[in-house]
Amino acid sequence: MSPARDGHPGESARDGHPGESARDGHPGESARDGHPGESAGGMRWPTRALTFPDVLVVGAGPAGSTAARLLAEGGLDVEILEEHAEVGTPVHCTGLVGEEVFRDFDVPRALVSSRLERFRVVAPGGGAFDLPRAGAYALDRRALDVFLANQAVLAGARLSTGVKVRSVENLGDRVRVVAQSGHAREARLCVLACGAMSNLPARSGIIAPRTYFRTVQANFENNGLEGAEIYLGRDVAAGSFGYAAATGCGVKVGVIARGVARHGYERLLRRMPGLRRVTADTYRRIPMGACRKSVAERVLAVGDAAGQTKTTTGGGIYYAMLCARMLAETVLQSRRGSDFSLRLVDGYDAAWRRRLGLEIQGGLWLRGFFEHVGDDEVDRLVAVAASPPVQDVFLREWDFDFHHRLLVGLARLPELRRHCLGTLRGRRVLGAILAAVDLRPTFSPL
Numbered sequence: 101m102s103p104a105r106d107g108h109p110g111e112s113a114r115d116g117h118p119g120e121s122a123r124d125g126h127p128g129e130s131a132r133d134g135h136p137g138e139s140a141g142g143m144r145w146p147t148r149a150l151t152f153p154d155v156l157v158v159g160a161g162p163a164g165s166t167a168a169r170l171l172a173e174g175g176l177d178v179e180i181l182e183e184h185a186e187v188g189t190p191v192h193c194t195g196l197v198g199e200e201v202f203r204d205f206d207v208p209r210a211l212v213s214s215r216l217e218r219f220r221v222v223a224p225g226g227g228a229f230d231l232p233r234a235g236a237y238a239l240d241r242r243a244l245d246v247f248l249a250n251q252a253v254l255a256g257a258r259l260s261t262g263v264k265v266r267s268v269e270n271l272g273d274r275v276r277v278v279a280q281s282g283h284a285r286e287a288r289l290c291v292l293a294c295g296a297m298s299n300l301p302a303r304s305g306i307i308a309p310r311t312y313f314r315t316v317q318a319n320f321e322n323n324g325l326e327g328a329e330i331y332l333g334r335d336v337a338a339g340s341f342g343y344a345a346a347t348g349c350g351v352k353v354g355v356i357a358r359g360v361a362r363h364g365y366e367r368l369l370r371r372m373p374g375l376r377r378v379t380a381d382t383y384r385r386i387p388m389g390a391c392r393k394s395v396a397e398r399v400l401a402v403g404d405a406a407g408q409t410k411t412t413t414g415g416g417i418y419y420a421m422l423c424a425r426m427l428a429e430t431v432l433q434s435r436r437g438s439d440f441s442l443r444l445v446d447g448y449d450a451a452w453r454r455r456l457g458l459e460i461q462g463g464l465w466l467r468g469f470f471e472h473v474g475d476d477e478v479d480r481l482v483a484v485a486a487s488p489p490v491q492d493v494f495l496r497e498w499d500f501d502f503h504h505r506l507l508v509g510l511a512r513l514p515e516l517r518r519h520c521l522g523t524l525r526g527r528r529v530l531g532a533i534l535a536a537v538d539l540r541p542t543f544s545p546l
């Protein structure tokens with residue numbers, strides 16, 4: 101898996117030598133041959149613009165590559181700019197996805213490194229229950245990114261690796277994208293798909309998410325874990341969780357926390373003696389809540405850059421791809437009126453909030469509740485969750501990527517209501533979740 105060999109990525113961006121297009125670099129061959137994980141070659145970034153692309157996409161993650169592919173398939177001239185020399189590296193993600201990614205985006209099952217049948221939720225006191233029907237797939241995350249970038253290139257997009265974008269300037273009828281190297285490029289639109297770590301969106305007119313959670317994760321040798329375990333409790337992360345997931349190439353152990361994640365992570369590792377480390381710890385952040393505005397004049401943000409993640413789990417691969425599709429549909433429609441103005445691309449902001457607003461807000465309400473309950477109460481809730489009526493709701497309403505129906509089902513259960521109604525916050529959360537159902541057709545909480 102060495103795209104750098106094919107397309108000489110990165111060098112010219114740093115050195116300033118004009119390069120060829122990715123079409124000349126044959127980066128997509130492996131995808132065509134059905135070996136999707138093998139190569140996503142980049143190209144050198146020309147110092148003088150050889151073309152004036154319609155769209156510059158910043159970031160070759162799931163959001164950027166999906167948007168680039170769909171825009172290129174729609175007939176636009178698209179170029180992806182990726183800061184790393186190789187697409188998909190380094191890997192920070194656990195890579196768990198549900199069935200939707202395969203169903204909606206033709207991701208090949210060859211990228212699955214393991215199937216996780218069992219998801220066990222472990223209370224601080226040691227009680228536990230298994231989420232029925234909660235199976236998921238662990239993807240080889242690097243191979244996924246390479247596959248998606250190859251698909252974009254096959255659709256006609258160009259891919260430039262080793263290009264870190266520093267700024268995006270609005271010039272009225274176009275945008276000017278400036279790389280760290282000082283080289284600049286103009287386009288009619290810029291799509292920011294640069295993930296959660298970049299502050300580029302905030303500096304480009306996007307009103308970024310207000311809250312980010314911190315994460316720490318490493319890979320360990322598997323010592324017999326099957327599926328995944330979710331660890332609750334203030335010792336690990338108040339209102340959030342730690343996890344261990346058997347991913348096919350070992351066990352990924354991590355913590356997602358509002359504040360510092362490392363302390364809870366170290367305490368979690370102490371509960372797993374004998375784990376043999378394979379990789380160093382990686383520290384990242386995850387947006388917790390949607391951005392306030394995902395569109396500025398000639399700039400659109402998508403994926404983690406727009407806060408389009410599940411606020412229950414922090415997962416964002418599927419939402420990133422889903423929102424990339426909504427973005428492409430809006431841009432292609434607005435292009436038919438040969439106008440990429442804010443008024444037209446604004447439809448994208450409204451579209452993804454209609455689809456995901458309640459999901460994102462529901463997870464925030466749930467977290468708000470759990471942040472304020474003590475470990476004893478979490479123990480009691482986990483015990484209730486193991487009871488047949490609650491398990492029935494899980495069976496009926498579980499969906500890997502959409503959790504709001506499950507939350508509503510749980511909020512209606514007398515067994516759980518009894519616990520939540522004891523506190524003002526609990527009553528508020530229940531009330532908000534249930535009221536939002538009635539408002540659903542017009543609901544736009546974000």
Ligand SMILES: Cc1cc2nc3c(=O)[nH]c(=O)nc-3n(C[C@H](O)[C@H](O)[C@H](O)COP(=O)(O)OP(=O)(O)OC[C@H]3O[C@@H](n4cnc5c(N)ncnc54)[C@H](O)[C@@H]3O)c2cc1C
Nearest residue numbers: 159161162163183193194195196265295403404415416417
């Ligand atoms: C520890 C952890 C575990 C996770 N586990 C899961 C999981 O199991 N399932 C799940 O669905 N989600 C998971 N996620 C979330 C998931 O990784 C993200 O939601 C998803 O990657 C978002 O895709 P994206 O394309 O928006 O951003 P990214 O995948 O982050 O891609 C952004 C790309 O932009 C590039 N870039 C950034 N800045 C620049 C710049 N200035 N110039 C050029 N290029 C730039 C980056 O190099 C990167 O390639 C996890 C996240 C973390 C941190």
